[in-house]
Amino acid sequence: MTLEFSPEARQRAETIIRRYPPQYKKAAVIPLLHLAQEEWGYISAEAMAYVATLIEAPPVKVAEVATFYPMFNKEPIGKYEIQVCHTLPCALTGCGRIVKHLCEKLNIQVGQTTPDRRFTLKKVECLAACDRGPVMLVNKTLYTNLTLEQVDDILNGLE
């Protein structure tokens, strides 16, 4: 199967590539991988090959990058990606409780996806909101000063 961006994403890709000098198109690889992940939810080998054509680099160059950076999912994840910060300042303010609660509530362990593919639970490192811990990201939204009740409300609020 060959993948291709939607016309809209294609246009955004071109804007991104124009930000770099033409001889250094390869610099666009991270923003383009983000775009690919938005389009398809994760980065497949096909997606890597497609991004490679856009920046005129060998697919292995893209694979090298995609496999290094933690934000790129190499396999499909749930509709909602929940990432709880577990670095020291958040650990001091009780992120352990939040993680445990989420595990129990979603009935999965960290790193897993619920069988209905709605939720993926992950731990993440410092999100630069340490004064408002515990914190978590749900897809692109940051929630801060979390309590267990708030976590319930947030989960209930997601369709």
Add this chain to the structure above:
Amino acid sequence: MDASRCILTREMETIPNLTDIDIYIQHGGYQTVEKALKMMKPEEVVKAVTDSGLKGRGGAGFPTGRKWSLLANRFPRYLCCNADESEPASFKDRKLLEGNPHRVIEGMILTSYANGINLGYIYIRGEFFQIIEQMDRAFAQAYERGYLGKNILGTGFDLDLYTHPGAGAYICGEETGLIESLEGNRPYPRLKPPYFPAAIGLWQAPTIVNNVETMADVALVVEHGADWFKGFGTEDSTGSRLFGLCGHVKKPGLYELESTITLRSLIYDVGGGVRGDKKLKAVIPGGISAPVLTPDELDVTMEFGEMAKAGTMGGTGGVVVMDETVCMVDALLNISMFARHESCGQCTPCREGMPWINDMLRRIEQGHGRQEDIDLLLDVCFNIEGRTVCVFGQAPGVWPTRSFIVKYLPEFQAHIEQHKCVVLPVEESYLRKENVEMLGVGVFRAKNS
């Protein structure tokens, strides 16, 4: 705190919608750019920054004017503003970018003009989704108003600035790792020398890498002059600084202060003291990589020089407060987990040393530590320090490990001798539970696959 001393944050706290360029301009925004481009020579801008004594706010505290003067005499040159902000306990750049993006853009324009740069990027960590969008909008507005692009304000100066997102790797904050990442590679830091960015940086060209807060300070220096800027802070640490308080403190948050404040006053007067009026046990004063301080070491000012004398570092100004319920083995285990996960894997002492430290600490924490483990930990530290490509090996690797062990040795020994935590039973320490829980699960995303 005297609000008139808050030179960086006052605007964004008092003026609503400052992120909109029209509001920003109404309040005098971009006048400095106009003044500098039309009335100052690039050398004059460099001189103002040098004279101001401004030191970089990205962690190392290197004088900004001096950094600029080291640029190799070649063109093109590039600018990278470092907004990777991944140092745990640091959240100042987020607040600045959220609250006052145009101030940072002004700083970037002035830096570019001063150094003959026509293309620059702000490297923003990937998790800052909204900030990246907002910054893209801010740049677009600046282009529309003619502050970016070709022939800016009719002065003949051209400049393009763009955002560049990261994707969740801490090491992209290290300046040469950032450059590799921007070029589209794995962010393996480069060997210095020869790869000092000022000599051989982005695409092999002379490059300036400066922190977000540094950029905002540059705008202030050019707006008000070096002498005005020096009127804040001390000779060693001019201007104001953004200090972040987090952990077990009553009033966590970001505070703009002068470095004359002592760490004790920062925690007790500004932060309201320890949460629940518990006893203070330990403080990490400058981002998690900085060596830890004990409660009797707090009468030190937040100046870069004084911090160094106290055996720690001012770093990013992020202060972590820990109360008496914290097990130091536990806390260090958390830090070592971070170090293990974020080592880029390029050089052996760091790639192998971090997991080794982490494993030994886990063993001690679980009550299976051996007498010789403490010496072994220090020995591993010794063998990492100075033997790695970048400073990551030391911070957050060696420095926290060594300082925790040296300053809280009895706690480590008790763990080993009594085969258990002596601070609190498992069920009462969230921090401890957190680590115990983590053992069984595959949280370490394969880094070197």
